[in-house]
Amino acid sequence: MLLLQQLIGLLLINLAYGDYCPISFNPSEVVVKYDASFSVNCSTDRTDDFVLSWEGYNDTEFTEVISKREDVMDWEMQLTCYFQSNETQCSENLSVIVYKTPDSVSISTVNHIGPMKEGNQYELQCDVLNVAPVQYLNVKWYKGQTLVNQTTFTDTIKTPVNETVTLMIRPDGADDGVQYRCEAELELGAEGPQPPPKVTSDPLNITVYYKPIINETKLPSIVSVFRGYPLELVCEAEGNPKPTISWNLSTNNPVYSETLNITDSTPEELSCIASNSVGSTIRHVKVSKQDGNCPVQLNPQRVVVEYGGSVSADCKTYVQHEGMGWEASEGAVPMRRDTAMITWRVSDLREWDIKPVCYINLIEQCPLELPVTVYKTPDSVSISTVNHIGPMMEGNQYELQCDVLNVAPVQSLTVKWYKGQTLVDQTTFNDTIKTPVNETVTLMIRPDGADDGVQYRCEAELKLGEEGPQPPPKVTSDPLNITVYYKPIINVTKLPSLVPVFRGYPVVIVCEAEGNPKPTISWNLSTNNTVYSETLTITDSTPEDLSCIASNSVGSTIRHVKVSVQDKPTINVTKLPSLVPVFRGYPVVIVCEAEGNPEPTISWNLGTNNTVYSETLNVTDSTPEDLSCIASNSVGTDIRHVKVSVQDGDCPVEHNPQRVVVEYGGSVSADCKTYVQHDGIGWEASEGAVSMRRDNLITWRVSELREWDIDPFCYLNPKNGDQCQLELQVTVYKTPDSVSISTVNHIGPMMEGNQYELQCDVLNVAPVQSLTVKWYKGQTLVNQTIFNDTTITPVNETVTLMIRPDGADDGVQYRCEAELKLGEEGPRPPPKVTSDPLSITVHYAPMIHASKEKVSVVEGSDITIECNSTGNPKPDVWWSFNNKNISTRRRHILNIEGATSTSAEVYTCSAKNYIGRKDKNFVVEIIGKSPNYIPHVVAVLLALLVLLVLIALCRYLWKKKNNSGSYDIQSTELCPLSNGAKC
Structure with missing residues (x-):
């Protein structure tokens, strides 16, 4: 109960405050x-x-x-x-x-005095003196009223500092006379003064020198001059410094003035040049000499206006006059003397043939008429067939009609005919009538099958010139859908005239046909054999000549098909192996045979530009390493790649496999092959010899090999040379009769830290050179031994392993394993024999395991301290306090009831066996009672504690059952101690 009170007290203190x-x-x-x-x-x-x-x-x-x-x-x-x-x-x-606001904020240029030059780069500097804290400082740059840049600082110094900030600028002419300033603002957050305190520098005015800019509005690039009427041009330019103006009429004739009088004798090409110390600007002017007798210009020179729309035009002159005005049936303007331009304007034009005239009074009055085009889009545009209803017949001629109602002016009308999206015809009109008219246009067509379902339409477009609306106004008829009856058209893409058929692989051919009405499909295989279907399955037994017939009420179409039973070439790989060995001095003839229909063509590819057309090829040691035989016909191609292996041996034979591995008493075989002409080939061996033959391949075979050191060899009698031979390498193996593990000169448990020797005996194994003995501790490989002895017959081998076990090795299992590594030709996986496991027992000194070395409880609570120990043999456990034993026999739990301040001491748990002894100290700390408890928290914690005790009890009983070396003695005799503890 005391322990519970202490736990609750500590928890309440932590819950009440924590880190808050x-x-x-x-x-x-x-x-x-x-x-x-x-x-x-x-x-x-x-x-x-x-x-x-x-x-x-x-x-x-x-x-x-x-x-x-x-x-x-x-x-x-x-x-x-x-x-x-x-x-x-x-x-x-x-x-x-x-914080402290700056004593001053100033702006200046760096390494520059005086005007700046357009396009160059300059540096401005802002000095902020005696400001704090700099972490909250924001320096802002302004060009006029526009913020162009700002800088903040990360320095955490709190005392006042001076800061210098720079800004790079590249001014142009628009910046001449602009003002820059910088502003130091302390952004101190929501608790700081609002608005944030700021100090602004005096403005810095900059002067920018820039090259002249000519006023192109006052000096157009084209100037019209009427004969006998001089004209004054003006060239104005801005720039700093102020520019000088000159006119270039020819190479050697400059005129220095802002104005220039031009006449019909002035050169056609002029230039105004504005210059200052920064540079020059040139404005080219073209003088257009007018032949008219009236020195006025109309803008626009022609007007196009929709009937009922608004219209206006300017009349302008460059000469002095006695008055100018507009004469018109609508919108006339009386004569005026105080202007060089006068405008004719009508807001709702309702006259089809209006002819406004601009006049000017010089020595005599002269007029200039403004051409006016008044237009109206059609009320409707419709399309129809003439004297025909229903489907059209392919090849016949039909007439289409387009009716355009109430359009003007007809001279600007174009009627276009479209078939789908394609323009097929168009009609224009020469009639000069300006009032609205109706027009009918026809189109003759001769449709075919491709026109079935096509749409025709006609479109009325008014082409009113550049002055008219863009794009030109147009009205389109509804589409006219036409139906065309046409005879069938067979899809020749899906039904080729020649159909290849491979033997054993039926082919389905398809005869698709388009037509209106929908056609009927049939196949004619012979005179009396007709198949009605779009598809036909053909095999190598189908007649060679077929016909597909597509028919409807308009006519019939026939597609003739020839069936060709064809085979792709297939190279005989038995006669042409992929690897051909060639021995130096022994040429080899290789053959490439292929079957196919049509009969294939055979060629050899020896390199990029070296092709030989022949079924046979002579191969020597100088032939390229990589060859290809290519068999081709119209169906396809088959390629056989061949690698030439030049052999350095003296005998032109080849073993397969080149080395054999066989278990003693097992069966074995190997081939000997040659590619050269010879008089005989055979095998010599103590078992399985083969007499000489004239074949190119001969096999050595033994069904039950009982000889450890057999040396078979293949011999050859070449036509050009002496007899030669090639020995076959044979490895005969035997797995061990037994593999066993034992200790050397030791019986019984091992002592922690001492060294012991283990021995592995492998009996009757061969060949020992292929043997590997592996040592395992549990599942871990700890050592392995190989052998260099070249003995071929079975031997016995003994291998030892030195170990030094510790407590963790108690109960571990060792084993050894004999494995024969016989190379790639040997069995997979390599054969192995494993010993029975050797379990070892290790005696070691006690070890004490405690999760908590310090116990803190509330005063008056009960204390239970647990001391768990392991060791082999099982250790004795007891408790001591102030160097006195307070328990006897094996006890690992210490109980203190109703802990008081005197219970706060150091308690020692001791564990001992014949190997050694281990002591562990536990510190008990007593916490004063908390005056306040929360009843609900107590109830919850009490329930949790009961659950934890039950879990601990179950865990204890399980440990006791498994005899782990830990002791949980619940029923003990308690002897009272001076500090309140019981043992």
């Missing part, structure tokens, strides 16, 4: 100007006994709120409020930001 300190400031953060003052309150929401203080934990004043007023004379000012109660003490620091 019940202090709050008002304001929560202070932002104050240096050399000013501020006030702050420190308060708590606690209601029990507590103390708040600005000085530390020694103050004894009890109040819920304490206040403080401070004069700020320290840049790194700190203010701390302290809280203290019976249960805890803590403190909180007030966040204080001390």
Whole structure:
């Protein structure tokens, strides 16, 4: 019960406070100007006994709120409020930001005095003096009223500093006279002054020298001059410094003036040149000499207006006059003398043939008529057939008609005919009538099958010239769908005239046909054999000549088909192996045979530009390493790649396999092959000899090999040379009769830290050169041994392993394994024999396992300390206190009931066997009772504790059952101790 009270007390203290300190400031953060003052309150929401203080934990004043007023004379000012109660003490620091606005902010140019030049780069500098804290400083650059850049700082220094910020600029002519300024702003957050304090520099005016810009509005690129009427041109330009104006009429005739008088004798090409120290700008002018007798210009020179729409035109002159005006049946303008331009305007034009005239009074009056085109789009456009209803017949001629109603002017009308999206015809009109008319246009067509379902339409378009609306106004008829009856058209793409058929692979051919009405499909295989279907399955037995017939009411179409039974070439790979060995001095003839229909063509590819057309090929040691035989016909191609292997041996024979591995008493075979002409080939061997033959391949075979050191060889009698031979390498193996493991000169348990020898005996194994003996500890490979002995017959081998076990090895199993690694030709996986496992017992000193070395409980609670130990043999366990034993026999649990302050001591658990002894100290700490408990928390924790005890009990019983070396003695005799403990 005492232990439960202590646990509950500790938990309540932690739940009540944790890392939380019940202090709050008002304001929560202070932002104050240096050399000013501020006030702050420190308060708590606690209601029990507590103390708040600005000085530390020694103050004894009890109040819920304490206040403080401070004069700020320290840049790194700190203010701390302290809280203290019976249960805890803590403190909180007030966040204080001390700031100072700059003494000055100034802007200047770096390494430059005077005007700037357009396009060059310059550096501006902003100096901010004596500002703090720099972490909250933001330096902003302004060009006029526009923010162009800003810089912030990450330095955490709190005392005043000086900062310099630069800005790179590249001014142009538009920047001449502009003002730059920089601004230092302290962004101190929501608690700081609002708006944020800022200091702005005086403006920096910059002067920019830039090359002249000529006013192109006052000096057009084309100027019209009427004969006998001089004209004055003006060339104005802006620039810094102020530009000089000159006119270039020819190479050697400049005129220095802003104005220039031109006549019909002035050169056609002029140039105005504006220059200053920065550069020059040239405006080219073309003089257009007019032949008209009236020196006025109309803009536009022609007008196009929809009937009922608004229209206007300007009449302009460049000469002095006695008056100018407009004469018109609508919108006339009376004569005026005080203008060089006069406008004719009608807001709702309702006259089809209006002819406005601009006139000017010079020595005599002269007029200039403005051409006016008044147009109207058609009320409707429709399309129809003439004297025909229903489907059209392929090849016949039909007439289509397009009716265009109420359009003007007809001279600008174009009627276009479209078939789908394709323009097929168009008609224009020469009639000059300007009022609306109706027009009918016809189109003759001769449709075919491709036209079935096509749409025709006609379109009325008014082409009113460049002055008219863009795109030109148009009205389109509804589409006219036509149906065309046409005889069938067989899809020749899906039904070729020649159909190849491979033997054993039926082919389905398809006869698809389009036609209107829908056609009927039939196949004619012979005179009396007709198949009605779109598809036909053909085989190598189908007649060679077929016909597909597609018919409807319009006519019939026939597609003739020839069936060709064909075979792709197939090369005989038996006669042409992929690897051909060639021995030096022994040429080989290789043959490439292929079957196919049509009969294939055979060729050999020896390299990029070296092709031989023949079924046979002579191969020598100088032939390229990679060859290809290519068999081709119209059906396809078959390629056989051949690698030439030049052999350095003296005998032109080849073994397959080149080495054999056979178990003693097992069967074995090997081929001997040659590619050269010879008089005989055979095998010599103590078992399985083969007499000489004239074949190119001969096999050595033994069904039950009982000889350890057999050396078979293949011999050859070549036509050009002496007899030669090639020996076959044979490895005969035997797995061990037994593999066993034992200890050397030792019986019984092993002692931790001592060295012992294990022995592995492998009996009757061959060949020993292929043997590997592996040692395993559990599943881990710890060592292996190989042998260099070249003995071929079976032998016995003994291998040893030195070990030094520790406590962790108690009960571990060792085993050894004999494996024969016989190479790639040997069995897979390699044969192996494994010993029975050897289990070892290790005696070792006790080890104590404790999860907690320090126990803290509430005063009055019960204490249970558990000391678990392992060791072999099983150790004796006892408890001692102040160097006195407080338990006897094997006890690993110490119980203290109703712990008091005297129970706070060091208790020692000791474990001992004949190997050694281990001691473990446990510190007991007693915590005073907490005056407040929460009943609900107690109930929950009590339930959790009962659950934990049940889990611990189950765990203890399981450990006891498994005899782990830990002892849990529940029923013990308790002897009272002076400190309240019982043993």
